[in-house]
Amino acid sequence: MIDSALGGPVNQDYLLQARQMQAMSFAVHIPLVCFGIAFPAMVVFLEGLWLRTGDPLYKALAKRWSKAMLILFAIGVVTGTILSFEMGLLWPDFMASFGDVFGLAFGIEGFSFFMEAIFIAIYVYGWDRLSPRTHIAAGVPMIVAGFTGSLMVISVNGWMNQPTGFSIRDGEVVDVKPLKALFNSNLWHELTHMYLAGFLVAGFLVASVYAAAWLRGRRDRRHQVGLVVALSVAALVAVPQLLVGDWAARTVAGRQPVKLAAFEGLKETKKGAPFDLFGGRIEIPKALSLLAFHDPSAKVKGLDTVPRDDQPPWHIVKFTFRTMVFIGSALAALGVWFMWSWWRRRRLPATVWFYRALVAAGPLAVVALICGWITTEVGRQPWIVYQVMRTEDAVTGAGGIPVGFGALTLVYVALGGIAYVMLRRLARTSFEVER
Amino acid sequence: MLADLSAILTLVGLTAYVILGGADFGAGFWDLTAGGPERGAPVRAMIKRAMSPVWEANHVWLIFVLVMLWTGFPDAFGSITSTLAVPLFLAALGIVLRGGAFALKGQAATIAEARALGATFALSSVVVPFFLGSAAGAIAAGEVPVGNARGDEWGSWTGALPLFVGVLAVIAGAHLAAVFLGADSSRAGDRDLVDAFRRRALGSGLAAGAVAIAGLAVVNSDAPDLYDGLTSGAGLACVIGSAAFGLVTLWLEWRERFEPARYTAAAAVGAIVAGWALAQRPYLLPPHLTVREAAAPDATLLALVIAACLGMALLIPALAWLFKLALSGQLSYEEQPRP
Numbered sequence: 001m002i003d004s005a006l007g008g009p010v011n012q013d014y015l016l017q018a019r020q021m022q023a024m025s026f027a028v029h030i031p032l033v034c035f036g037i038a039f040p041a042m043v044v045f046l047e048g049l050w051l052r053t054g055d056p057l058y059k060a061l062a063k064r065w066s067k068a069m070l071i072l073f074a075i076g077v078v079t080g081t082i083l084s085f086e087m088g089l090l091w092p093d094f095m096a097s098f099g100d101v102f103g104l105a106f107g108i109e110g111f112s113f114f115m116e117a118i119f120i121a122i123y124v125y126g127w128d129r130l131s132p133r134t135h136i137a138a139g140v141p142m143i144v145a146g147f148t149g150s151l152m153v154i155s156v157n158g159w160m161n162q163p164t165g166f167s168i169r170d171g172e173v174v175d176v177k178p179l180k181a182l183f184n185s186n187l188w189h190e191l192t193h194m195y196l197a198g199f200l201v202a203g204f205l206v207a208s209v210y211a212a213a214w215l216r217g218r219r220d221r222r223h224q225v226g227l228v229v230a231l232s233v234a235a236l237v238a239v240p241q242l243l244v245g246d247w248a249a250r251t252v253a254g255r256q257p258v259k260l261a262a263f264e265g266l267k268e269t270k271k272g273a274p275f276d277l278f279g280g281r282i283e284i285p286k287a288l289s290l291l292a293f294h295d296p297s298a299k300v301k302g303l304d305t306v307p308r309d310d311q312p313p314w315h316i317v318k319f320t321f322r323t324m325v326f327i328g329s330a331l332a333a334l335g336v337w338f339m340w341s342w343w344r345r346r347r348l349p350a351t352v353w354f355y356r357a358l359v360a361a362g363p364l365a366v367v368a369l370i371c372g373w374i375t376t377e378v379g380r381q382p383w384i385v386y387q388v389m390r391t392e393d394a395v396t397g398a399g400g401i402p403v404g405f406g407a408l409t410l411v412y413v414a415l416g417g418i419a420y421v422m423l424r425r426l427a428r429t430s431f432e433v434e435r
Numbered sequence: 436m437l438a439d440l441s442a443i444l445t446l447v448g449l450t451a452y453v454i455l456g457g458a459d460f461g462a463g464f465w466d467l468t469a470g471g472p473e474r475g476a477p478v479r480a481m482i483k484r485a486m487s488p489v490w491e492a493n494h495v496w497l498i499f500v501l502v503m504l505w506t507g508f509p510d511a512f513g514s515i516t517s518t519l520a521v522p523l524f525l526a527a528l529g530i531v532l533r534g535g536a537f538a539l540k541g542q543a544a545t546i547a548e549a550r551a552l553g554a555t556f557a558l559s560s561v562v563v564p565f566f567l568g569s570a571a572g573a574i575a576a577g578e579v580p581v582g583n584a585r586g587d588e589w590g591s592w593t594g595a596l597p598l599f600v601g602v603l604a605v606i607a608g609a610h611l612a613a614v615f616l617g618a619d620s621s622r623a624g625d626r627d628l629v630d631a632f633r634r635r636a637l638g639s640g641l642a643a644g645a646v647a648i649a650g651l652a653v654v655n656s657d658a659p660d661l662y663d664g665l666t667s668g669a670g671l672a673c674v675i676g677s678a679a680f681g682l683v684t685l686w687l688e689w690r691e692r693f694e695p696a697r698y699t700a701a702a703a704v705g706a707i708v709a710g711w712a713l714a715q716r717p718y719l720l721p722p723h724l725t726v727r728e729a730a731a732p733d734a735t736l737l738a739l740v741i742a743a744c745l746g747m748a749l750l751i752p753a754l755a756w757l758f759k760l761a762l763s764g765q766l767s768y769e770e771q772p773r774p
Contacts, residue, residue: 004583005509005510005513006510006513006514006517006581006582006583006585007581007582007583007585010583010584070538071538071539073491074491074534074535074537074538075534075535075538077491077494077495077534078530078531078533078534078535079531080498081494081497081498081527081530081531081534082527082530082531084498084501084502085501085516085523085524085526085527086527087501087505087516088501088505088512088513088515088516088517088523089516089517089520089523089524089527092512092513092514092516092517092583092584093513093583095505095509095512095513095516096509096510096512096513096514096583097509098509099505099506099509099512099513099731100506100507100509100731100732100735101735103502103505103506103507103509103731103735103739104506104735104738104739104742106502106505106506107502107503107506107739107742107743107746108742108746109502110495110498110499110502110746111499111742111746111749111750113495113498114492114495114498114499114746114750115749115750115753117491117492117494117495118492118750118753118754118756118757119753120491121488121489121491121492121757121766122488122756122757122760122766125487125488125760125761125766126760126765126766129760129765129766130760130765141753174732176731176732176734176735177734178734178735178738178739179738396516396517396520396583396584397517397583397584397585398517398518398520398521398584398588399588400520400521400588404520404524407528408528411528411531411532412531415531415532415535418535418536418539418552419535419539422539
């Protein structure tokens, strides 16, 4: 146990509201992050097609997408700023006690964010002003910075789940090794899972928009190209994402057995543990052991291996974990359907059901994304730093959390509404292909 | 040594944010006060044109400052954010509204929509520097003790000194924006706009000077230690430097030499930030916590300083390219709202 750096503990009647406020802020920001990860690559890919083929349609589409990218990035900048503030506003003792351990990652992330902001501005405002070669080159740092940014943020989350790079002596955090904390062993599977999720979410959301247009009868070449590019991105990552998810779950099983028990709501330790589908009505024998350890008779630790006070609220975790897995599997199936059709017949599936499924796929991908984050974050509770610092010991002593929560909610609802209207309008503005 | 170096890097970031971010917010102030839709349209169009490509990059300096603080000086960061939760949260909300409205303003289809978004953008542009300034003022006034929300939630930032710094932040930003926009208008060759921003630069410069002088009296009564720091040694040098750069800026504006005025105006504002830091040396949270006491272990500071220097080596050329393109008018795309 550590002593609080700020001399806590404090009275905070609204710990739950503080957690919910943080969760809402993440839920708003993370879908925007997906676009920050994936949109630069998608736009640069289209521009590359234009440079290669000379077909002006590709350029027009790249320009159109880059404007949407700019809007989403700008909103991501401000929602990300809120997160930076909330780190201190809601969890000052977490920051004061461990900022020096994990902060380096955020320092590098800050620079990535900076580079992405600079090059997105140059890229989007530089169309037709920079030479084509310079312009597409300005796109590359956006892609790189999107990756390094995710690497660093995920490093911090990995560290919260697998805290390393420090020791505790007499309640003090000592012997800090920031690089060891940065490259913690949880980084790699979490990073891969989230980076692929970025492409999955952005790809399916963009594909959803084009599929909806398709259903309304807009089936010209522009819509076909937009749909195929976005869907290809999503389809290519959908199946690998299942494998990465398996890797992540097995890592959790080894390192955070209580979190894994919460995924399944497994109350007692069991050998050959079953996987429960649909809330206890259908059980697949031994499947959990198989999933978690690739061994049908492996022993899976239950929630009862730790005292009740140290158990996460498994009802939530179990639900979100299942939702994520079901949606992820369905999206992978949809991706396979598309790829099969493209490979065999060089065309999109003809049935209207394919397009209906695609319309649903975008929003569902966002749901899966949020559910995944709830699974890992709520699954870590009651710890903010796994088995080192409790969330209740990190929270602020300041008052007014419900008021702040309410105000931020209103602002986000307004912002979301306006952004939606503006993006709809961008979609409707006349589409000009240069001749 | 490492602690001082980290503090200096943080201060460099803060100065950049006060100048570049401050000018962005200041532009919002002129947007707010530009007058009716007809009369104010050219001023607003110029603001949008000048700011669109750079505002995100300008804004990221704030993130840099936050990150440097929480990594290099975690105890100070936790103490500041918990005691000053109210002004910081209000500033953060303002940043969301401002960024959101500004980003989306370009997509507004009608003048009415553009006005609603513009009003949100402009109003929050005043709110953000005011609350960030008052938070800084609260630190300078010695209102932030070490601990989780140990200081007074309201009283800490509503004294005379914090409010003065808040007002000064708004006016200084407005002055910077007027000077920068005047130079941009001059490059664009728009005589009417040049005159409009020149008047604003002169007026806001005089106002900033008057507020700063009045503020010294507030500092004297509310924070005598800070006053001593500002009236002796390096602190005094900064105060004199700021006043001198301010006067030179006014002279340059008067003589219509707008490009050099950009730099003297920035130096005048930067000198205030530096003067504040030097005046409260060696404290980070006067009189409770020194920079060295607040500093993270050396291993962290070393990694942070190396990362920050490498980051700057990448960042500065990129930023220079962005500003060069923006200032030479090579970055723009126009979408005019329909009436």
